[in-house]
Amino acid sequence: MSAVTSAVGRSRVSARIGGISESATLAVDAKAKALKAAGRPVIGFAAGEPDFPTPEPIVQAAIAAASDPKNHRYTPAAGLPELRDVIAAKTRRDSGYDVQASQVIVTNGGKQAVYQAFATLLDPGDEVLLPAPYWTTYPEAITLAGGVPVPVMTDESTNYLATVEQLEAARTPRTKALLHCSPSNPTGSVYPREQVEAIGRWAVENGVWVVADEIYEHLVYDGAKAESMPVVVPELADTCVIVNGVAKTYAMTGWRVGWMISPADVTKAAANLQSHLTSNVCNIAQRAAINALSGPLDAVHEMRTAFDRRRKTIVEMLSSIPGVDVPTPQGAFYVYPSVKGLLGKEIRGKKAETSLDLASIVLEEAEVAVVPGEAFGTPGYFRLSYALSDTDLVAGVDRMSDLLREAL
Numbered sequence: 001m002s003a004v005t006s007a008v009g010r011s012r013v014s015a016r017i018g019g020i021s022e023s024a025t026l027a028v029d030a031k032a033k034a035l036k037a038a039g040r041p042v043i044g045f046a047a048g049e050p051d052f053p054t055p056e057p058i059v060q061a062a063i064a065a066a067s068d069p070k071n072h073r074y075t076p077a078a079g080l081p082e083l084r085d086v087i088a089a090k091t092r093r094d095s096g097y098d099v100q101a102s103q104v105i106v107t108n109g110g111k112q113a114v115y116q117a118f119a120t121l122l123d124p125g126d127e128v129l130l131p132a133p134y135w136t137t138y139p140e141a142i143t144l145a146g147g148v149p150v151p152v153m154t155d156e157s158t159n160y161l162a163t164v165e166q167l168e169a170a171r172t173p174r175t176k177a178l179l180h181c182s183p184s185n186p187t188g189s190v191y192p193r194e195q196v197e198a199i200g201r202w203a204v205e206n207g208v209w210v211v212a213d214e215i216y217e218h219l220v221y222d223g224a225k226a227e228s229m230p231v232v233v234p235e236l237a238d239t240c241v242i243v244n245g246v247a248k249t250y251a252m253t254g255w256r257v258g259w260m261i262s263p264a265d266v267t268k269a270a271a272n273l274q275s276h277l278t279s280n281v282c283n284i285a286q287r288a289a290i291n292a293l294s295g296p297l298d299a300v301h302e303m304r305t306a307f308d309r310r311r312k313t314i315v316e317m318l319s320s321i322p323g324v325d326v327p328t329p330q331g332a333f334y335v336y337p338s339v340k341g342l343l344g345k346e347i348r349g350k351k352a353e354t355s356l357d358l359a360s361i362v363l364e365e366a367e368v369a370v371v372p373g374e375a376f377g378t379p380g381y382f383r384l385s386y387a388l389s390d391t392d393l394v395a396g397v398d399r400m401s402d403l404l405r406e407a408l
């Protein structure tokens with residue numbers, strides 16, 4: 001009997017779950033951790049989270065909530081009514097999207113909102129257009145829901161922005177939805193208003209739903225603005241799901257509070273799903289989120305100033321490395337340089353055929369962790385997060401730069 005089959009010849013792990021691929025980030029991440037554990041001074045550019053602590057008033061709200069017995073019980077699966085109100089008000093304030101609290105479901109992070117949006121929208125075989133490079137969770141969430149991710153390839157020549165022409169070329173009778181993420185993880189690109197409008201109109205005309213991930217909405221630079229697609233194209237409201245959360249704006253990645261906003265029928269169906277899946281998000285985290293979302297945006301503005309400074313530094317430093325081509329991102333806290341100019345070369349006797357190889361060499365030889373483009377559907381690139389201290393940022397890029405200059 002094979003180890004992977006049971007006595008009756010069935011797979012031990014279902015095909016559905018067995019089909020979830022291991023994240024390409026894991027290989028590098030596991031190595032980075034092993035090196036660190038062995039005492040090596042690894043500098044990490046791989047983390048997708050702010051390096052700041054959660055602002056103190058938010059933490060205090062959680063401490064008070066923990067001592068209040070009303071938070072020790074089950075609460076409505078779709079979220080605390082007060083938080084759903086605050087999210088609707090915050091959405092009107094920040095993006096101008098006029099939504100009702102009844103359209104909001106509070107989820108365990110934006111990640112659960114992504115899963116639930118696709119689980120609720122997709123039937124088996126439904127296709128989802130997915131501009132690449134894409135955040136590594138999207139294709140898995142689509143596939144798990146029975147859908148088919150259809151990558152729409154973009155590159156640095158267009159700042160990684162997909163055009164209506166590209167989307168139209170990828171559309172088929174099975175196209176159910178488009179995933180739109182701006183500012184983007186992994187590229188930091190921000191779609192300008194005209195392009196958001198053109199894509200939104202195309203989606204309405206062709207009956208394509210839009211799942212719009214707005215989690216980096218407040219992290220924009222150089223005067224760029226994160227435009228909310230259903231605000232720019234109001235006719236889209238009936239076929240649009242917004243995904244958002246407190247993680248990136250308030251340095252609250254560990255608190256696990258996100259949300260989805262959708263039309264009434266989708267909200268009802270997704271709330272039914274959530275009622276059997278996770279029930280309510282931790283009440284203490286929800287109370288902290290109420291404090292965060294009803295308070296000022298001062299803390300995110302401070303973080304943004306720091307990120308902006310680091311963004312300029314990292315772009316300037318990376319641009320000077322031969323073989324590295326880096327567009328200037330206008331959002332989030334990532335840069336996404338092409339390293340294609342270094343592929344096929346040898347560094348310290350090791351050949352870098354792919355960006356995955358090159359990331360391994362950079363980790364082993366320069367003790368710097370970056371995520372290779374393979375993780376985001378576009379080999380030939382690196383993703384670097386600049387959510388780390390200015391000193392580490394400069395030291396890390398210096399080390400990588402010295403190494404890459406040895407490429408033969």
Ligand code: PMP
Nearest residue numbers: 048109110111135185245247258
């Ligand atoms: N969307 C994007 C584009 C992200 O980068 C992330 C976090 N990496 C999320 C959603 C989910 O964030 P969380 O689950 O922590 O709220």
